[in-house]
Amino acid sequence: MAEDRLSLVFGALADPIRRAILIRLTEGEATVAELAAPFDVSQPAISKHLRVLEHAGLVSRSRRATARLSRLEAEPLREVTTWLARYQRFWDESHERLDELLAALQARQDDDARHGHG
Template sequence: MTDDRLSRMFAALADPTRRDIVSRLAAGDATVGELAEPYDVSTQAVSKHLRVLEQAGLISRGRQAQTRPCHLEADVLDLATKWIERYRLAAEERYRRLDAVLAELDSTADSQDTDSPPAQEAS
């Protein structure tokens, strides 16, 4: 089930307009009209983007009098953060092991260089 949520979330965030909407909602709740203002598209088009974000669980819509402000569900982003962090830590561990192997190879090469007699120059 988590993979489905991640897939929906990453698919929703694949669109630059939706990413921009998420970043704007991080500053505070906004109505569809407020969110549509900076874009050269219809309010209906922004509503479709909001529906995708809502289905992915990234936003929710409240009810205040006649408006339905959109609210960022930031805790859902924790799911993506944890997923990314797991793979980042695994990659870092691989790099640490590689660094250790390379350091070992380097110290072995250095010790072999000091054990060898100096090369004699041809006269």
């Protein structure tokens, strides 16, 4: 069975170092050394993170002279956003129900206060 890209992307995003790498790559291409600099981890560990990101389609890698550069590939993030957007209606409806409940509770409290209850 082929791996589901959405699952690969969510798996890749599950790690805070990988998320930080993606944020750094929004600024442009970077070498492993540049990506490793802010972390207390080895360059081989960053390379492993990059392989996970690459497997998920979030990063592409190329060579420029002797440097191996990583670049953000944002299309899989658009797919995640599209998938998550399906839940927007659910959250909107939940918030509307909560707003209605709070308004009813406030109205009851106001009514009780006007009539000397509570």
